[in-house]
Amino acid sequence: MLHRVVITGMGAFTPIGHDLQTFWRNVTEGKSSFAKMARFDASLFRTQFAAEIADFNPLQYLSRNDVKRTDRFTQFALIAAEQAIQDSGFDLAKMDPFDVGVIWGSGQGGTETLEEQTAEFVTGDGHPRFSPFLVPKVLVNLASGMISIRHGLMGINYTAVSACASSNSALMDAFNYIRLGKAKIIVSGGCDAAITPTSFGGYCSMKAMSTQNANPEIASRPFDVERDGFVMGEGAGALVLEEYEHARARGATIYGEMVGAAMTGDAYHITATHPEGIGATRAMQLALKEARINIEELDYLNAHATSTPVGDLSEMKAVAQLTGNRKTNLSISATKSITGHLMGGAGAIEAIISILAMRDNVIPPTINTTVRDPAIPDSLNIVLKDALETEVRTVMSNTFGFGGHNGIVVFQKI
Incomplete structure (x- = not known):
């Protein structure tokens, strides 16, 4: 028998809103955040703007220890997942922790950390002084791993990677695991923090991004006859997928049912x-x-x-x-x-x-x-x-x- 799967929690940490309510209001009102690049000097790049999460201070959301051992992309994941779990209201203390898993999506992983550590080695005195956190900060699967560790979720845990389809790959897998009775709840979603010089420069070289540098606020123009490329953004979205009867039994608020993928x-x-x-x-x-x-x-x-x-x-x-x-x-x-x-x-x-x-x-x-x-x-x-x-x-x-x-x-x- 296949089980029904519902959505009982959501979280969003994005350039147009750092919480679900603000994010949704700005989406429906059509408010964008495209602006000149702030994170690094992009004056020599073909594209000089992006949709950044402005003035991001991870210490407002995470402990100093968590910030020290995570890349920006994982920090986004932790923030969005925290929101979704709080929104869902499930109580792990009343559950078998092996019934709750994490299936996440990310296309690039810790690009920022890899760039920084490589630059320090190349421009230094030749001695390898790499951080012991380099590898765990770079690995794509550490977003799902850190969500699991932070919340004690001991069920299935991994990250799906299929470029810009990664989030939907993760959602589909979470959907199927619950349908097959292999989990009661799975925290799913996706993130990326790709606005770094090498990543951004690579997309510029591909001529994939808009070059409307004089008017970045209107640069993303889907379906327009003069569209000329995408605007790179960053952030994370998280959803709590739950077996329907389990959600009903605990009186959860249900946003809707996932019925196909x-x-x-x-x-x-x-x-x-x-x-x-x-x-x-x-x-x-x-x-x-x-x-x-x-x-x-x-x-x-x-x-x-x-x-x-x-x-x-x-x-x-x-x-x-x-x-x-x-x-x-x-x-x-x-x-x-x-x-x-x-x-x-x-x-x-x-x-x-x-x-x-x-x-x-x-x-x-x-x-x-x-x-x-x-x-x-x-x-x-x-x-x-x-x-x-x-x-x-x-x-x-x-x-x-x-x-x-x-x-x-x-x-x-x-």
Whole structure:
């Protein structure tokens, strides 16, 4: 027998809000935080702005000991996970700790620490004075490990890595472990802290990011005919997934039910999505099939749409194939126009957005798009400029990662 899986807690630590309520308010109001780079001098880079978590002081959230032994990406994970666990209200003292696990997602891990330690060695006197915390701070799996250690969660524990699809990979795995009866609760989500000179410079060299340096606040323009790349963001999103009967028995507040998920591979290119969206279409079809939801019943799609010329168009072609290129009740928006692209954390915060859209019956907007790309199928209803108040019962969130990873998750009101 497969068990039902519900969401009982959420947390968000992002450039547009350091808690769930602020984050959601700014998403629905279409407020972005894109600004000139503050963390390092980017004046010689092609792109000179980002969506940063401004004035971040980890000691406001974590102990000095935890800060000393964690990279920035793990600190984001710990903060968001703490919020989600508090929001869920589950009491580990009343449970078997082996029934509660952590499955996290991250694309890059401790890039900042690796850069700093390497620079110190190269510019020093040649003696290797690496920190004993170097390896645990860099390892991608330490986000899930530290969440487990901090809260005493002794169940399944690992980190999924599939570039910008990492969060959805983690959510899908958590969903399946609970469905199969291998856990009662799993803390899941994702994070990245990729705004560092080498990471940022690498994306600049790929010409993947927008170069609207004079007007960064409008740089992320999904679906616009003049879109020119994504805006890099940072942060974390966390969700508590729980077996339905367990949640009911303890009187938990339930945000919604996770009813489907799927992954496919494009087998096409190391960075580009398939131009016709073949793999993306298949993943969405499989996720809806598992959810037992017809396309006519799907109310909202939070698109991966990063504001790149190729990526946005291929995704919309995939959605048009999903709908048979005909009008449906499906509304689409691209909230990276507001949040920036949180890389491995993107799927988690967009799953949260999708769930809150369902809770509040409001579809957040796609901002900054002024002239819709005529190549995007006319049959698709894209929500622009302002949030749309409408009944939202079923939602889907898309993520796609370098290497051809397509990860889709589906939620439903309960």
